[in-house]
Amino acid sequence: MSQPSALFSYAFRPFFILAGVYAIAIILAWIGFLFGGWPLPLGWSPLQWHSHEMIYGFVSAPIAGFLLTAMCNWTGAPPLRGAGLVALVLLWLSGRAVFWFAGWLPGWLVAVVDLAFLPVVALYAGRVLLRYGNKRNLILVAVLAALTAGNLLMHLGFMNGGVGLLKLGQGLGLDVITLMIVVIAGRITPAFTANWLKMHGGRPERVTQSARVTQWALASVLALTLVALLPLPLWVEGAVALLAATANGARLYQWSGWQTRSEPLLWILHLAYGWIVVALVLRGLGAFLPALSDSLWQHALAVGGIATLILGVMSRVAMGHTGRPLTLRPFGRLMYAAIIASTVFRLLAANQWLDYRIGVTLSALAWILAFALFVVLYAPILWQPRADGRPG
Template sequence: MQKGQAPVLLAYGFRPFFLLTGAYALVLILGWLGFLFAGWSLPLGWSPFQWHSHEMLYGLVSAAIAGFLLTAVTNWTGAPPLKGGRLLALVLLWMGGRISMWLASWIPTWLVALVDLAFLPVLALYLLRVLVAYKNRRNLLLVVVLSLLFGGNLLMHLGFVSGRTDLLAAGERLGLDLILLLMAVIGGRIIPAFSANWLRMHGGDANWVTRSVWTDRVALMSVALLIALDGLGVSETSLGLIALVAALSNGLRLWQWAGWRVCKEPMLWILHLGYAWIVLSLSLRALAALIGAVPDSAWQHALGAGAIGTLLLGVMTRVAVGHTGRPLKLAPFGLGIYLAITAAAVLRLLVALQVLDFRLGLSLAGLAWTLAFGLFTVLYWPILSRPRADGRPG
């Protein structure tokens, strides 16, 4: 490292935050299973089930969002990346939130909330500053989503302080809905583009991948409407109908991207599979609301373990090599990451549908989840912690 140059791990936002995502996904589920089945006494302070959902949404996913957006905003604007001491400060802020949430019963409630709530506004303000300075108004929506995520996190903290379970549930649902919207927006940009580029480079026809402006609009607007109506407390029937429209339009969107054309490339089919989990989650939500055929936990875990888990790993494994000057190839044994997260998602959904015994199914799902994120952390640590292969900075 040259004098004045940031350490490799702090040279780009994706490096520390993707490694933290992998490691925290491992720690979080192992701690959760230990609490449920091994009698571990954790000083959480919160209701354990709300604590678990909070840390999955506002702890784990927020790290992955930060890693992706800090990297993407540089591509979108040409701005220099956040690095060095400023990036370290943001990393430490996220870590402070996690420590406070794990030790919540030992720390004053106001301090836990203050530390945990600080991360998302700081990240949003940084992105806002860069996007405005470089006149990139198209992506200001993402700042709005981050701000609303802060609102969801605030609702959960207010629910904990006041003992109001309705606020806890509202914060949880808002987090799920907003992360769904983020995945739909970002997935709609990268999945068809990556697929068309791969086909073009491998002798296929990029025109096999199609996009419709109206399909995209309906798909995204229906998800956004679902968030708005959910917050207004409208009837379950209304929510179910909007969820059905969202499922059908996002399903059509996915079909137009022709995922079967890229099935030979694991780093692409995993992204299509992750988006398919979104469609399944919306379909289950519609069934739950309209006819009560499935419990709410089914769509929530199809979205959480399925879509979120799959897309996190699909995006991180691609960005890790693409932004370190390496060929766009899966790391050796990396296919195990994709198979393990798929097994985890299927098993967790079967538990939610009461097809599998709760204790057995949750243990197996947790084991598959820890295998997926553990493999990612071990296999991609050398890539994320070493200089770019092409010798360029970053």
């Protein structure tokens, strides 16, 4: 099998590489703009351009790569491959291209091209899930639809000059991605943990999942997503965020993540979920303590929770789905350490515990190191055929 056909044999292969590369590009551009005076053909306000491309640009790639790959395991359906996958990749790239040239293009064109990707993924995923009778996972199609709605709000806000719509779309994107993490990580993390403990003589019976706690964890995050869209007093959102933090903290505790401390491919998943809990706590407290800025919980969620989980899942899937042993690549621990450092530096800067310029720069450098290591370590695996000679 040639390298190009291997690259487009499963969605995780091209989309994980693109996620790694784009994570570097978007932060390089942002830091250059903030501190280096680099001109960017933004079209949008710089802050909202940055947040849009982090939420709806960068994160959408690993979501598509993971979902379209996992569906094959859930349903037994053949993967999207070849020309169809190439077309989907080009659609994602087109969305990124129009944003980098948004200052020179009509707003409607930027919106049409950028908004197309997530609905196409949702329609394809929904069709496959229905055809194979896997209705349980249709919730993820609804999540993709909600992400599309958030993206649309940001575009409408830009075209109409509505800052409120821009912020609403940004917040909805973060909340919906959080909900997706609570659903997906809530399935894979305890399952992977129990299986690993069983294989390595641990105590898998300590990995528990209470139906009631799980229901509260999911329902509270869904409630938070809805409450944030309504014109309610801030303390209501804060109270729901604290409830979500409590439920998801209890859920994480039940997974006994401390038993995986010798396996980085597992503890990174527990750590990422832990950052979600921290972000919910900070969001809840911020409603009652104005000294805690929104930037604090937003970056705890975006860098600590979302980006850390993305690296953890991509580094695991890249090995397991290419017929290789489930082990972390050399220098993989440095990759994980770098994303942890990026989170810590960004939070220190967000709450002015570290000089803003220094903190943001250190966070950006650590972020770039983390994703550069991913690209260097895993791109060669992702574009090569499976190690065991099997298709895929």
